Amino acid sequence: MDAYLAVVSKREVRSYADRPLPDELVRQILEAGRVTGSSQNRQPWRFVVVEDPARVADTVFVPENLRGAALCVALAMDAGKPSGFDAGRVAQNMMLAAWNEGVGSCPNGVADAERLHDLLGLPDSERVSIVLTFGYPARAVDPESRAAPEWIERADRRPFDEVVARA
Amino acid sequence: MDAYLAVVSKREVRSYADRPLPDELVRQILEAGRVTGSSQNRQPWRFVVVEDPARVADTVFVPENLRGAALCVALAMDAGKPSGFDAGRVAQNMMLAAWNEGVGSCPNGVADAERLHDLLGLPDSERVSIVLTFGYPARAVDPESRAAPEWIERADRRPFDEVVARA
Numbered sequence: 453m454d455a456y457l458a459v460v461s462k463r464e465v466r467s468y469a470d471r472p473l474p475d476e477l478v479r480q481i482l483e484a485g486r487v488t489g490s491s492q493n494r495q496p497w498r499f500v501v502v503e504d505p506a507r508v509a510d511t512v513f514v515p516e517n518l519r520g521a522a523l524c525v526a527l528a529m530d531a532g533k534p535s536g537f538d539a540g541r542v543a544q545n546m547m548l549a550a551w552n553e554g555v556g557s558c559p560n561g562v563a564d565a566e567r568l569h570d571l572l573g574l575p576d577s578e579r580v581s582i583v584l585t586f587g588y589p590a591r592a593v594d595p596e597s598r599a600a601p602e603w604i605e606r607a608d609r610r611p612f613d614e615v616v617a618r619a
Numbered sequence: 620m621d622a623y624l625a626v627v628s629k630r631e632v633r634s635y636a637d638r639p640l641p642d643e644l645v646r647q648i649l650e651a652g653r654v655t656g657s658s659q660n661r662q663p664w665r666f667v668v669v670e671d672p673a674r675v676a677d678t679v680f681v682p683e684n685l686r687g688a689a690l691c692v693a694l695a696m697d698a699g700k701p702s703g704f705d706a707g708r709v710a711q712n713m714m715l716a717a718w719n720e721g722v723g724s725c726p727n728g729v730a731d732a733e734r735l736h737d738l739l740g741l742p743d744s745e746r747v748s749i750v751l752t753f754g755y756p757a758r759a760v761d762p763e764s765r766a767a768p769e770w771i772e773r774a775d776r777r778p779f780d781e782v783v784a785r786a
Contacts (some may be wrong), residue, residue, distance in 0.1 A: 453621065453622050454620065454621070454622065454719065455620050455621065455622040455624075455625035455626075455715050455716070455718070455719035456647060456651065456716050456719050456720075457622075458622035459622075459651045459654075459655075459712045459715055459716055460650065460651060460654050462656070463656065464656050480623060482779070482782075482783050483627065483771070483779070484623065484626045484627060485782075486776055486777070486779060486782050486783070487626075487627050487771055487774060487776055488626075488711075489629070489630065489631050489726075491726075491728065493775060493776075495776060495777050495782070497782070498781075498782055498783070498784055499782060499783050499784070500784045500785070500786050501783065501784070501785045501786070502785075502786055503785055503786065526786075528784075535703060536702060536703020536704040536706070536707060537703040537704075537706050537707040537710070537726070537748065537749060538707060539703070539704050539707060540703060540704040540705060540706060540707020540708040540709075540710070540711065541707040541708070541710065541711040542707075543704070543707070543708065544655075544707065544708040544711040544712060545626045545711060548622050548626055548715070549622070549623050549626055551622070552621065552622035552623050552626075553623075559656075559658075559704070561658065571786075572786040573786055581704065582704060604650070604654055607654060608660060609653055609654055609660075609662060610653070610662050612649070612650070612653060614665075615649075615652075615653050615662070615664070615665055615666060616649050616653070616665070616666050616668065617665055617666070617667045617668070617695075618667070618668045618670055619667050619668070619669055619670065619693075619738075619739040619740055
């Protein structure tokens with residue numbers, strides 16, 4: 453999928469088909485994260501693949517997203533020098549690598565960070581910034597139509613002239 | 620460019636050719652930002668195109684990056700509820716939309732946020748999270764070779780088994 457098409461057609465997908473992801477694609481998603489640029493190349497992250505997402509589901513704001521996910525990755529960030537910016541970059545890259553193969557995804561905000569940290573057995577030096585869920589969309593999504601100018605126009609986003617300024 | 624290829628071949632480009640970007644591409648880069656997903660769809664951002672980057676160059680850590688840029692976008696984020704995660708997502712999308720057309724980019728950390736804020740005439744409700752610079756690379760970069768497994772292997776990144784864990 454063309455990268456611009458992937459970027460503009462990506463929407464959060466929270467409802468997943470009961471269909472596993474190929475191992476190779478899981479590897480691609482994680483590689484997309486691994487090679488992501490970061491401030492001073494610190495790579496202040498680890499990607500924790502949660503084998504049984506249901507086990508930690510009630511530590512995020514919307515537990516259903518985790519229960520239905522085909523892949524669940526907790527983004528464990530360096531707690532010493534937290535960088536939300538780096539976390540956002542790496543999450544976006546992983547979600548785009550997935551979407552490139554038709555796999556939807558969604559970032560899940562953490563409601564009980566301490567409990568999630570303990571359930572995943574993380575060291576004190578890390579904290580979970582966000583939990584990413586992935587899966588083939590339960591309802592088919594056509595990237596081309598999502599990227600069409602009319603769709604983008606209708607999308608629930610602030611208008612161009614409100615968001616873009618010159619100085 | 621395939622989205623996976625774009626993601627894994629993107630490297631920070633800090634040295635730019637003296638060649639303008641087509642208006643249409645600038646628009647695409649900004650659109651890629653505008654449609655980016657954000658927490659609760661708050662879209663807590665504005666993209667401030669800095670017409671004369673040299674004017675604000677000494678407010679970032681590496682002024683040279685701004686002086687040579689063909690396009691310079693200050694990411695003005697909602698100061699009330701700052702989200703580095705949303706900033707990282709939107710920045711990555713804009714940089715990938717650029718790279719998809721062979722345009723390099725780099726996030727520039729802000730050294731003097733207060734002065735930059737004043738120079739850009741921003742309201743108190745916003746603060747600049749990062750300044751993105753864009754331009755055709757001064758030295759040609761071949762995405763395919765950058766995405767080759769050997770190159771990724773050699774890339775200055777932590778190894779897969781150190782970054783990925785299962786829990």
